[in-house]
Each structure stands twice: as structure tokens, then as C-alpha cells.
Amino acid sequence: MKDLENICLSVEHDFEGKYQSVAPEIVQTSSFQFQNFAHYVQVNTAHEFAYTYTRGDNPTLEILEKKIAQLEGAECGRSFASGMGAISGTILSLVQKGDHIIIVNTVYGSSVKLIQQLQKFGVESTKIDVQDTKEIFTYIKPETKMIYFESPSSQRFEMLDLELIANVAKEKNIYTVIDNTWATPLLQNPLKHGIDVVIHSCSKYIGGHSDIVGGIVLCRQEIMQYIDDFAHILLGATMSPMNAWLAIRGLRTLPVRLKAQEKSVLEVIDFLKQDIRIERIFHPTCNGEKQQALANRYLKGYGSLLGVVLKDASPDVIERFVDALHHFTLAYSWGGFESLILPVFKGNNQAELKQRGLAMGQLRMYIGLEETEILIDDLKQALDYAYNKD
């Protein structure tokens, strides 16, 4: 962990610019000059590297890419305009008509929708729910080209056995792609366990201040080649230099933020565990012994995004609880400084929840950087209000 923290803080990647500035330069330009016609020809015919256009390469983006690649132990990284840009870019670059994708457990909703939409291009998919990693392999077909998953997963925060997935997939020439946003590059490094591609939304913990949207893909050069040739240049979901700069700034404090938030989330979980109005908690530390064993094996620490289920929750109880909270903001996204709450029930989606196996009273909770005591007091008073009907 120490080495990784140093990579976040180190400025060794950061000042190839003119001024030896401690903060990296934001190279906010769309285009770069060629030295002369001979240089222009050289770059185009001999494929000599030069910065030419920001949709291709930009020095500020490169700093971010190098830093996160080093954190993940990747040969290379490519930044994108959003997490979904990184996800769609990766998938569209690696599959083609006739291929089949397996989606495991409660993956981020938009990723599932994207993969299912690919049917119109002749890419089939199967969305599965498994208790045990080895069940995944019973869904492999001759056409299966990719296993797409999160570990811990969105909503239920279930862990999978990364090495088992990597080993079986390698034998069958199947790409393994993990969305590692929950764990950040500090708490879990799937490439080191044999997974082919790691994706992060930089909009969450990496940015860390709820002020950017961005994404990044990490993998070995042999795979990045496909992403570079197709998605990166042609789909055009390029991160802006300003957002890359903010993501680099976010990385500086990621180690201390994660430590503070891990301590806080474990204390909040201790409180929630002893409150009878909480029916269930979803977090790698609360999902049973087998899940805890996987967490011990793969995670170097805990993220502060979790799920809770309110007991006997009616829409009325959910509304009273959410509206009574003073220190948890009702908002999408997570990973910033501020604590958040988000019910899975949106007013009219009971059928969808049933189909996804989610309880009406389930909420996603994100523990931010506020004092833990303030957050626990806030949860306590909101639970009292929600369940006290007079």
C-alpha cells in the first residue's frame, strides 16, 4: 500500500513541462504544431510519436494515464470522457458480431443496458446471478468472448474469485473485464491476479470532489492496441485536459481519504448492525464468511459505498427516512467528500426491482468525509422519524 500511496503523491511523472511547476501543467489545446513539412511527413509515414491532436494524445491526460497504470500494475492506460466512455470503448473494441458476453451479478445499470443494446449489432449477452464464482463457467458458450463483471458488485457488493475467473477464461481465450471503481486502484489490483482489463470511473473516488466526469482503461499493450485503434480515436469520448488535471489532483489525497472513509464506514456499519430497523447490510464485511474470505484475499481495504435494506419499508417509510436526513444528500454518483443516500425505489420501478432481485427498501449509502458521529446521529434521528408514525 505504501508504494501505491507514493505513486499518488509523487510528482515524478508530472513535470516534463517548461517551468518545473509542482502542479502539472494543463495543456489545454486541441491541436499541436508540426515543426515543418518534413516532421509532418515523418509523423505520418514513419509513425514517429508526436502530440498532434488532443483526441489522440495530450500530455496532461498522459500524466493521469501513467499514474493510474502504475498503480494498477498495467502496461498502459487510456483515459476517456466518462466511466461509460471507457466501458463502451473497451467493449466495442474487443467484441464483434457473433460474439457472446457474460455479465455477472449486479453490474452498474448503464453497463448492463449498453451490453444488452449490442444485440442490434449481433452481439449476444447473458446476464447471470451467481452465489459462487464457479457457477459462471456453466454459462460459457463456444461464442463467449468476454466475461464482464464488478467485484464488489454494485448494489450488493458481492465479491468474485478473480484468479479463478482469470484462469478459466485464459484457457478458453475469453477476455475478462472488471469495473474496479468501488475499490479504486489502491484497494484492489485485478491485473495482478490475471484479469485482462480494469476500468475505473474517475467521476467517483479518483476525482473525489464531485466535480468531474471521467473514465480510464488499464491493460496490456496487446489489448490496448485494439482500444487505441478503434474506440479511442474513432468514438471520440476523450477526457478534457482540465478534467485529467482535476483527476490527478484527486489522486493526491486518495490515500488519506480512503483511510478516513474506511474507518468511518466500519463505524457506521457497527451502528447499523445493532439497529433492528435495518434488515440487511450489503458490504464485503457483511455478506457472510465466504465473501469475507474473498475480501481478505483480494481487497487491501474497504470502500465506503454500501447497501442497506430498511425493514418493512413502504414508499412512505423510504420518503420519511430520506427527507429527514440532514447530512446525507439525495443524489446520484458517489466518491466525493459528501455523504449520499439513494433509494433503489424511484416511485414507479417495482417491477424492475423485482426482476433485479432488489428489495423495495434497499438504499445505497455513501459515507463521505464528515465526522462519523454526526453521520450516525443523523441516521438515528432519521430512522426514528421514519418509523414513528404518529
Ligand SMILES: *Cc1c(COP(=O)(O)O)cnc(C)c1O
Ligand atoms: C459511476 C459508475 C460508472 C459510470 O461512470 P461515469 O463516469 O458516470 O460514466 C460505472 N461503474 C460504476 C461502478 C460506477 O459507480
